[in-house]
Amino acid sequence: MQIDILTLFPEMFEGVLGASIVGKAAQKGIVSFRVINFREFSDNKHGQVDDMPYGGGGGMVLKPEPIFRAVESLTGSLEEGAEHSVGGKPRVILLCPQGKRYNQAMAEELAEEKHLIFICGHYEGYDERIREHLVTDEISIGDYVLTGGELPAMVIIDSVVRLQEGALGNAQSAVADSYSMGLLEHPHYTRPAEFRGWRVPDVLLSGHHENIERWRLKESLRRTLMRRPDLLETIEMTPKIKKLLEEIKREL
Structure with a gap:
């Protein structure tokens, strides 16, 4: 090996x-x-x-x-x-x-x-x-x-x-031989904006902080839902989080 x-x-x-x-x-x-x-x-x-x-x-x-x-x-x-x-x-x-x-x-x-x-x-x-x-x-x-x-x-x-x-x-x-909100973290990107044809999501380049934070929360929820759905049982289901989860499920 x-x-x-x-x-x-x-x-x-x-x-x-x-x-x-x-x-x-x-x-x-x-x-x-x-x-x-x-x-x-x-x-x-x-x-x-x-x-x-x-x-x-x-x-x-x-x-x-x-x-x-x-x-x-x-x-x-x-x-x-x-x-x-x-x-x-x-x-x-x-x-x-x-x-x-x-x-x-x-x-x-x-x-x-x-x-x-x-x-x-x-x-x-x-x-x-x-x-x-x-x-x-x-x-x-x-x-x-x-x-x-x-x-x-x-x-x-x-x-x-x-x-x-x-x-x-x-x-x-x-x-x-025999996380702060309790969610998995959102994806990260850094320079360059385009690498081998793979681009950073446009929202992260927009400078619009409210949209960026919404994207990050949504992607954090998406990743948690897909990888560790048990963690969703431990967080507070605010109206914002419920709405984002409904969006994610429609996209799956």
């Missing part, structure tokens, strides 16, 4: 990937790791990988260009359907609080893959085009927020590597 990790802090993985079951699996040639600092793929002389979000708001958003380039340096252009030499297309995994909740069944599924690529983000979030056009999976390890995606990547890598044949001393060991 080939595992690649895109991060701004490669030093965080030095101990984890070289120790315990994970380190022994690498020594045996069961798994191979590459840790890539995606800042190296910035086209900015200062190595900038983030920018302010369109539509305003706090925090910074990771730009699409460095992450696309970093992934494509490992795989070739995914848009062209390039096959990786270790066999088949890789699973490109985005670590984020909005992803599918990780569990053992997912670990067993990922353990069957030949190539995994983990994207560890920081700051406010990712440009939405990374989610829509690059990744194959979005994964969360729980309903809480961490500083970045490095620790979740370590958790998933550990759970996947130990399932590889020969990683554990006893092959039977693995077999015996």
Whole structure:
């Protein structure tokens, strides 16, 4: 198995990937790791990988260009359907609080893959085009927020590597193993306004703050309805929220 990790802090993985079951699996040639600092793929002389979000708001958003380039340096252009030499297309995994909740069944599924690529983000979030056009999976390890995606990547890598044949001393060991409003966050976009033909929604470029806030709330509700409908039971159903949910359901 080939595992690649895109991060701004490669030093965080030095101990984890070289120790315990994970380190022994690498020594045996069961798994191979590459840790890539995606800042190296910035086209900015200062190595900038983030920018302010369109539509305003706090925090910074990771730009699409460095992450696309970093992934494509490992795989070739995914848009062209390039096959990786270790066999088949890789699973490109985005670590984020909005992803599918990780569990053992997912670990067993990922353990069957030949190539995994983990994207560890920081700051406010990712440009939405990374989610829509690059990744194959979005994964969360729980309903809480961490500083970045490095620790979740370590958790998933550990759970996947130990399932590889020969990683554990006893092959039977693995077999015996058993938000402010309470909504998921709306999509984020940053510069450029158009990337590979994918445009930022016009409303975010309009400068009309009331329309922007309405769009954000609606998209937050849409994402929550589609991914975590149980969260809707915990929020106050104001007339505005009820109206937006009715609109969303008509659009589905």
